[in-house]
Amino acid sequence: PAPAPVGGQASRPEPAGLKREGLTGRVSRELWASRGFGPVGLSAQPRPRRPPRWLRGFSSELLPWAEGWWPSWAGSVLRRAERAAALPSSVTQSHIWPQKSPLQTIGEEQTQNPYTELLVLKAHHDIVRFLVQLDEYRFASAGDDGIVVVWNAQTGEKLLELNGHTQKITALITFPSLEACEEKNQLILTASSDRTVILWDCDTGRQVRKVSCFQSTVKCLIVLQRLDVWLSGGNDLCVWNRKLDLLCKTSHLSDTVIFQLVAPTEESLEWDILEIKRLLDHQDNILSLVNVNDLSFITGSHVGEMIIWDILDWTMQACECNFWDPSPQLDTQQEIKLCQKPNDISIHHFTWDEENVFAAVGRGLYVYNLQMKRVIACQKTAHDSSVLHVAKLPNRQLISCSEDGSVRIWELREKQQLAVEPVPTGFFNMWGFGRVNKQASQPIKKQQENATPCSLELIGDLIGHSSSVEMFLYFEDHGLVTCSADHLIILWKNGERESGLRSLKLFQKLEENGDLYLAV
Structure with missing residues (x-):
């Protein structure tokens, strides 16, 4: 007989033919109820996710796994399976399930991966898009729920929650105080789709000032600390001071333009923005821009073009358009238009060091040497989906994250040169048996020259x-x-370091309580 309803509510009937024997033994009634099938009323527990269509005909013992215990890697597999189920039978499985993936994998024993512990932080109710470091132990997060949360990076403790925006946050940046200023409170600027910008005090959680005179959404923010001003970019470019007073602005932006910000002088007491040059060398929209040093900056476009510019005369120093294949090819533009989707070659993000520029291009990672002006290393399929962010770490390491939900750590290594084939000598060489085939060696030599x-x-x-x-x-x-x-x-933690810190705290506590006895 069906169990009695709880609290006067009708209970959900157990599915016909569904056993209570799980993969590891008998499932308790409490666990069964927590999954939504027991006597718990419909309003007492949230409705569990239904399994995908392709999984509903499988063994009933797999149903609890399908109801919510999703592995982190299962998303792409399930999407492929659902697409395969929707296709007609005439379509072969090779269109959905590739025979061999070019994605590089690593085993469970990741001996060089220090991040063996993790801490999950929950405070947001929508997509979390932005992170910014405040100091050595604090950071702030923001996203589509319009909330800014300040966290302790060491303990994962939630320190502050800043509420002031009514729509999703579109930009987040720190606003450092001047060195001569006595107040050293950490300030941040946030922009939102509600067409407002708010200046926050992250030490107290106080809303310092708010600007709401924008005609469009502010999509980016930048601070010029030397001039103690900040800029907002959307349909127009505006310059503001620390008190959030508008100093000057441009007209409607339509092209990629280099502007010069003119500070007040004895002759002119007003701020002004002057147009210097329009960048017309890109064939498509510019998605990423970064300053490399005091002499050059780099832009990346939607069609995979990376251009290095000279800051002094605004001329092009170098251009790289062969990210899909570092070796020179003929008709590469035609080939990429026919064989690649635009998202597969879009440059989403840049980072750099003194020698190289690291580019996130489509699903791959590319290392471009500034001195050699060429790609010296690449991983064409670093992730299953587009790479969104990349950062350089010490010890020639690189970290990337992707739309596929993974975070991967890479190491830049020099390839070992192939040994030179020795010149054949001896009896057989006298009759030509050991002679090197020059025609066969030419493609190998050319391949070595083009290799990264x-x-x-x-x-x-x-x-x-x-x-x-x-x-x-x-x-x-x-x-x-x-x-x-x-x-x-x-929070991904270094397991070895965290274990050492816990042991140190334990010994300190034992020593304080007088319970620590050292062996003589």
């Missing part, structure tokens, strides 16, 4: 998010922080 001198080797794969990982932060002492479309933030 370095490689990106996978040394760590962090699986914890169930959806797209938007970006991450790196703390030298506190590990890695990632944010995702699954509404979660994860």
Whole structure:
């Protein structure tokens, strides 16, 4: 007989033919009820997710797994399976299930991956898109729920929650105080789709000032600390001071333009923005821009063009358009238009060091040497989906995150040169048996010249998010922080370091209580 309803509510009937024997033994009535099938009323527990169509005909013992215990890697597999179920039978399985994936994998024993512990932080109710480091132990997060949360990077404690926006946040940036200023409170600026910008005090959680005179959504913010001003970019470009007074602005922006900000002088007491040059060398929209040094900056476009510009005369220093194949090819533009989708070659993000530029291009990672002006290493399929963020770490390491929900750690290594084939000598060489075939050796020599001198080797794969990982932060002492479309933030900790800290705290506590006895 069906169990009696709880609290006067009708209970959900148990599915016909569904056993209570799980994969590891008998499932208790409490666990069964928590999954939504027991005597618990419909309003007492949230409705569990239904399994996909392709899984509903499988063994009933797999149903509890399908009801919510999703592995972090199962998303892409389930999407492929659902697409396969919707296709006609005439379509072969090879169109959905590739025979061999070019994605580099790593085993469970990730000996070079230090991040063996994780801490899940829950505070947001929508996609978390932005992270910004406040100091050595604090960071702030923001996303589509319009909330800004300040966290302790060491303990994962939620310090502050800043509420002031009514729509999703579109930009987040720190606003450092001047060195001469006595007040050293940490300030941040947030922009939102509600067409407002708010200045926050992260030490107190107080809303310092708010601007709501924008005609369109502000999509980016930048601070010029030397001039103590900040800029907002949307349909127009505006310059503001610390008191959030508008200093000057431009007209409607339609092209890629280089502007010069003119500060007040004795002759002119007003701020002004002057147009210097329009950049017309890109064939499509520019998605990423970064300053490399005091002499050059780099732009990346939707069709995979990377251009290095001279800051002094605004001329093009170098251009790289062969990210899909580092070796020179004929008719590469025609080939890429026929064989590649635009998202497969879009440059989403840049990072750099003194020698190289690291580019997230489509699903791949590319290392471009500034001195050699060529790609020296690449991983064409670093992730299953587009790479959204990349950062350089010490010890020639690189971290990338992707729409596929993974965070991967790479190491830049130099390839070992192939040994030169010795010149054959002896009896057989007298009759030509050991003579080197020059025609056969020419393609090999050409291949060695075009090959990249370095490689990106996978040394760590962090699986914890169930959806797209938007970006991450790196703390030298506190590990890695990632944010995702699954509404979660994860602190990835160095397991060996955390274990040592716990042991040290334990010994200190025992010593304080007088319970520590040292062996003589």
